Amino acid sequence: MTRADWVVEKGGTQMELKELVASDGGWINPRIFSDEELYRAEQRAVFGHSWLFVGHLSQLPEPGSFLRVWMGEESVLVTRDRSGALRAHLNACRHRGFQVCQEDRGHASRFQCRYHGWVYGSDGALIGVPGEDTIYYGEVDKKAWGLIPVRVEVYKGLIFGCFDNDAPALVEWLGDMAWYLDILLDRREGGTELLGPHRWRIKANWKVVAENHCGDEYHIGFAHGSNFPPDIGANRATPLPLAREIRPGLGHGLGANIYPDELAPEDWLGAAMPPYPAHVFDYLRASFDEAEKRLGRHRARISLIHGAVWPNLGMVPVFSTLRAIHPRGVNEVEMWSYCLVDRDAPPDVKAWMVSRSTTTFGPGGSFEQDDANNWSAVTRSSFGLQARKGRLNLQMGLGHEERSDRLPGELGLTASEINQRGFYRRWRQELEAAT
Incomplete structure (x- = not known):
């Protein structure tokens, strides 16, 4: 089903998007500010596909610098890795989803999850698993279990992240x-x-x-x-x-x-x-x-x-x-x-x-x-x-x-x-x- 067919169903009635916002934008229905189902749809349709502001290069002055920010309802870790490259990843351990970074900003060469101790580099790679050889029997493919990457681009100092790899480049998005x-x-x-x-x-x-x-x-x-x-x-x-x-x-x-x-x-x-x-x-x-x-x-x-x-x-x-x-x-x-x-x-x-x-x-x-x-x-x-x-x-x-x-x-x-x-x-x- 495409979003053109998408409707909000409440109390046995259906409200189409054309009944919420006029085609010319000349009126809106106040329901768009309070409908929970619309809000959930926005997390997918808007925040899941848009370029979202996450910071400024001045906040990441050197390799190892990091920021903990938000993209919609998702916690995101923005870093400079050891080579100075700018990176962003979901701030969620690949073991149980606990936030691997609890600080707002700072400097770190690695991030260790406080729940079970999995360790990630500033480039998002999984570099340490407690009991890797004993209780995991050496069978963890660490290359496959790094932090989930988030697309990141910069416009004249402003840093933006995007979850959608098929979205247009940032400069095209800005128009x-x-x-x-x-x-x-x-x-x-x-x-x-x-x-x-x-x-x-x-x-x-x-x-x-x-x-x-x-x-x-x-x-x-x-x-x-x-x-x-x-x-x-x-x-x-x-x-x-x-x-x-x-x-x-x-x-x-x-x-x-x-x-x-x-x-x-x-x-x-x-x-x-x-x-x-x-x-x-x-x-x-x-x-x-x-x-x-x-x-x-x-x-x-x-x-x-x-x-x-x-x-x-x-x-x-x-x-x-x-x-x-x-x-x-x-x-x-x-x-x-x-x-x-x-x-x-x-x-x-x-x-x-x-x-x-x-x-x-x-x-x-x-x-x-x-x-x-x-x-x-x-x-x-x-x-x-x-x-x-x-x-x-x-x-x-x-x-x-x-x-x-x-x-x-x-x-x-x-x-x-x-x-x-x-x-x-x-x-x-x-x-x-x-x-």
């Missing part, structure tokens, strides 16, 4: 989103580094969280009004004149300020809110010329506000924040929030960016508290039997998308749901497409 990621990742010769993470859980469906990162400028003046001066915070439904929502395709989405050529860098840097302290302003202005040489004049004048790489990598670049949105059940996510900085930025600049990221989008951040309450409330309401009879409207800007010869993808106003529609269309396509 036009890579053009925009370069604005964050390739501004300076030294690239970037990732600091953190902070981790916490929210009672919300992962899609509610991901869609907010993907394309919701509409909520800012209402949900976050207290963070802005009264003349700005009271109502942000009015589109911002120099900003656009951008849909690069493939379920990705972002919002960006696009500064005209006649506007000097110090003009938009000086208009930041809250203002940059002098040492941060001076660093950003001084590094602009290098960014312009690397990215080109036009792209160096684009400042990303928010974004998401399908399915669950969220970004708030305006606050130097990058976060993985890990599903922990149909109505819970675990947020892993990092600060992304230029590797060669001065220590005092990095420290200020980490502090700003934490106080806005950390677990106790002023913006994060607003968002977490909203995401939880949306998820909670989707469990209502009466609520599931209705639909949720995503038609803002539908049919008014534009294109530009200077920007990849489709454009909408900042008060637009262009990216939410792309996100949920991709979700429906993924559940329809695989066997």
